[in-house]
Amino acid sequence: MKTIAELKASKSIIFECVSGSRAYGLATANSDTDIRGVFISPKEKFYSLDYIGQINNETNDIVYYELRKFIELLSKNNPNILELLNVPEDCVHFKDPIFEQIKIDYFLSKLCKNTFANYAYTQIRKARGLNKKIVNPVEKNRKSVLDFCYVRDGKQSMRLSKYLEVKKLKAEYCGLVKIPHMKDCYNLFYSESNGYQGIARKNANEVCVSSVPKEEQPIVLLYFNLDGYSSYCKKYKEYWTWVEKRNKERYANNVSHGKNYDSKNMMHTFRLLHMAKEIAEEGFVNVRRKDREHLLRIKNGDFEYKDLVREAEKIKEELEVFYDQSDLIEKPDLDKANELLASIREEFYKN
Structure with missing residues (x-):
């Protein structure tokens, strides 16, 4: 069962x-439909070496968690898993x-307080990462x-290509010999x-x-x-892999609002921070968002990036107070x- x-x-x-944007009430015409679920592995699979904790499709739009993994993630207060309840x-x-x-x-x-806020700040880093890619x-x-x-x-450095051009030399006739004790430095010979x-x-x-005769002078x-x-090679690979795999409609939206950040990531940042605050105050996970209009304004790029980051940091600081005063259990x-x-699995197998 794979x-x-x-x-x-x-x-x-x-x-x-x-789950996702359609459950939050934040879906637009181009939004995907995310499916989440929970299953209990058949008894013979659960007790065998073939135990599987999660089954999903290639894009992770559809994900099912085995009961043990689901309970484990709930115990860690994973935001995406708590929402499912x-x-x-x-x-x-x-x-x-x-x-x-x-x-x-x-x-x-x-x-x-930490799981929702940390996840929120992951979204900020993603938004900032897009900012760097657009601007640079x-x-x-x-x-x-x-x-x-x-x-x-002489007393200055010159790019090799410029030096060869000025001296009318060709790169293929150059020979390099490494200079001991001088990192990445070489004597350059020409013949x-x-x-x-x-x-x-x-x-x-x-x-x-190259192998250079001893009598030759650099x-x-x-x-x-x-x-x-x-x-540079790392940056080049990351950038063009991102270009190849990026969601073209989402990227076009981010460029069109002219703010140079991933506004969808920023929207989820504030959704998570607001949910964290509500959990402390109400002891409840509000999945369907009452702040829908404000969140969609963030997604549309109505705010400046630096202002959103400043507001997010303010909310994160406030969470310390809200959770100190909360009646929630510690963990x-x-x-x-x-x-x-154990009881759910036993009952399931019995039936």
Whole structure:
């Protein structure tokens, strides 16, 4: 039982619902439909080496958690999992009576102050990451090793390519010999007849060295900025992988509002922070959002990024006070969680 089709055929699902933006009441015309659920692994699978804690599709739009993993995540006050115990009734596809035994009161605790806030700040980092990508795009034409090579020319440095151009030299006739005790520094020799290896082979990630006769004299000292080149390669790969995989409609929306940040991530930042505050004050997880209009304004890019970050930091500081005054339990009772897990599984197998 490794696929969603096999899971459904096994009749092991005890809960299934719509989650995400449609459950929050924040869905727009282009929003995906996220499905979440809980299943109990068949007895022979649970006691075997084939135990599986989660089954999902490739895009993670559809995810089912095995009962043990579900209870474990509840015990950690995972925001996405706690929400499943309070999704609106119109989002519930199926709920076995056995699932009703899992009460949110058993798990909702002061841990939420950190789990919701930390998750919220993850969204801020994602939004800031997009900001950097929009403001500092990486050119498609990839730089080479030679672009990170410099030579000492008198009292100053000069890019190798410029030096070769000025001196009317060709890179393929250059030979490099590493200088001991000087990191990434090389003596550069030049000869059209000695068969030197050149500066770097095509698509190489390092310069190449040559065998040079002892009597030859270097024409200049070369420095290869290896750290700078490695950092550039990492940035190049991250950027163009992001370009390839990004949601084009979502990106177009982020560019159109001109604020240079991922407004959807920022919307979820404030949803999570507001939910954390409500949990402390009301002892309840409000999934369907009453602050829908304000959250959608954030998604539409109506606010400046720096103002949103400032407001988020203010709310996070306020959470300290709200949770200090809250009547919530300090953390879930793991003994009770284990008893609940065992009793539900035993009852399911018996029936």
